Amino acid sequence: MxxxxxxxxxxxxxxxxxxxxxxxxxxxxxxxxxxxxxxxxxxxxxxxxxxxxxxxxxxxxxxxxxxxxxxxxxxxxxxxxxxxxxxxxxxxxxxxxxxxxxxxxxxxxxxxxxxxxxGEETQIFGALQLLGLDHARLVLPGTHSKWVTVENRQVTNFSTWMTGEFYALLRQHSILARMMPADEPAPDEAAFGRGVTHAMASAGLLTTAFSTRTLPLFDRMNASALPSYLSGLVIGEELKSQTLRRGESVVVMGAEALSARYGQALALLGVTVQRVGDGATWRGLQAIAETLRKPFNQAA
Structure with missing residues (x-):
């Protein structure tokens, strides 16, 4: 072939x-x-x-x-x-x-x-190839985010976080939706960062989420900033469960806008970020194909 x-x-x-x-x-x-x-x-x-x-x-x-x-x-x-x-x-x-x-x-x-x-496994293997890594900590943001640990080019551990889905549920179908604009406003980096910081310092999302209602109630945040703030809360909730160390490096793979938000949140924790684009899937499939060819190449 x-x-x-x-x-x-x-x-x-x-x-x-x-x-x-x-x-x-x-x-x-x-x-x-x-x-x-x-x-x-x-x-x-x-x-x-x-x-x-x-x-x-x-x-x-x-x-x-x-x-x-x-x-x-x-x-x-x-x-x-x-x-x-x-x-x-x-x-x-x-x-x-x-x-x-x-x-x-x-x-x-x-x-x-x-x-x-x-599908994510193929992206992960592609990222290892593109970045020349044998060991890595990766996050694939999305509706259901994946946190992945790779050791010696093997996926040794991973976990799924329903962060994007919880954001959508709270944004569209909870009492918090009444405080927010129907359309999605432009991202507000300051509000997002505030949400991440509050999540990291608090007990959990079941209590921090209510601040999305009380901040505008007391005129301490504009309605247009609330979606970004809520995004910061749910992403911060995800990050604080990852036992990340300052100075650690994380590979972020996903849609451009969402990956940028994770990059901003990780930077607040002192974590550096490596980004990988859409080509990871193709490179991962190519790596699997090369593995299939190895016995023939070695026999030759």
């Missing part, structure tokens, strides 16, 4: 990149065809309509993300942590043997409580 078709098939979107043998991205495509839009049994047809012309005889396709879930193309069982490139490669679910495979997610069990990820 001289070319790689790297595919990120999530819940709401479908992205792909055609990568040559040297690792250069030749072309990218994106479609609003996440797995939630695909009827059961039609995944091969959707794949062919989006990428069929790229699937030449010398092309290997690796698919990461929710395509490997129970609702996806084909379920790819989770790999248990600790897990690295080799474990992921060994756990590939082959749709067409030697040609199209789905990347498994990762699972971890702590005191009988499981946690899982799908």
């Amino acid at each position: 001289n070319r790689l078709l790297a595919v990120d098939w999530g819940s709401s979107s479908l992205r792909g990149a055609l990568i040559d043998a040297g690792g250069a991205v030749l072309e990218e495509r994106s479609f609003a065809r996440g797995i939630l839009t695909v009827a059961p049994g039609t995944f091969p047809d959707v794949f062919a309509s989006c990428f069929g012309d790229w699937m030449t005889p010398d092309t290997l396709c690796l698919v990461s993300g929710m395509a490997g879930s129970k609702q996806g193309w084909r379920e790819a069982p989770y790999c248990s942590c600790p897990a690295g490139f080799d474990a992921i490669a060994a756990g590939l679910e082959w749709v067409e043997p030697g040609r199209i495979a789905i990347v498994p997610g990762l699972s971890i069990d702590k005191d009988g409580i499981p946690d899982v990820m799908r």
Whole structure:
């Protein structure tokens, strides 16, 4: 296989990149065809309509993300942590043997409580490659943020934080929503920082959240600043549970605006940040493909 078709098939979107043998991205495509839009049994047809012309005889396709879930193309069982490139490669679910495979997610069990990820593992491995790291602490902000520990190029620990979802619930469906503008105002860095600082110094979100109501009640914060303040509260709540040390470095991967907020919050704690862009997914899939080729290269 001289070319790689790297595919990120999530819940709401479908992205792909055609990568040559040297690792250069030749072309990218994106479609609003996440797995939630695909009827059961039609995944091969959707794949062919989006990428069929790229699937030449010398092309290997690796698919990461929710395509490997129970609702996806084909379920790819989770790999248990600790897990690295080799474990992921060994756990590939082959749709067409030697040609199209789905990347498994990762699972971890702590005191009988499981946690899982799908798609993020590929971004993590890509970030390690791009930054040249064997050990790292990473955060992938989002609706459900992931905090990840990597040791010797293996994911040894991770946890999921429903920070984005709790923000949305409080912002839109709680009594706090009545104090805030319906539209999303421009980010207010000062209000966000104040929220982070208050969260770090307080007992927990169940008490700090109410300050989003009382500050405007006493004219101590404008309504337009409240969404940023609330964002600071929930992100600060997440950060204070991570036992971060001043001077530590954290890799932040995610959407630009949200990653910038995490960067600001981490800076308040004296933590430095390394940023990785969208190319991490492609680099991660490429690394998995290279792992598959190793036995042949070594045999030669």
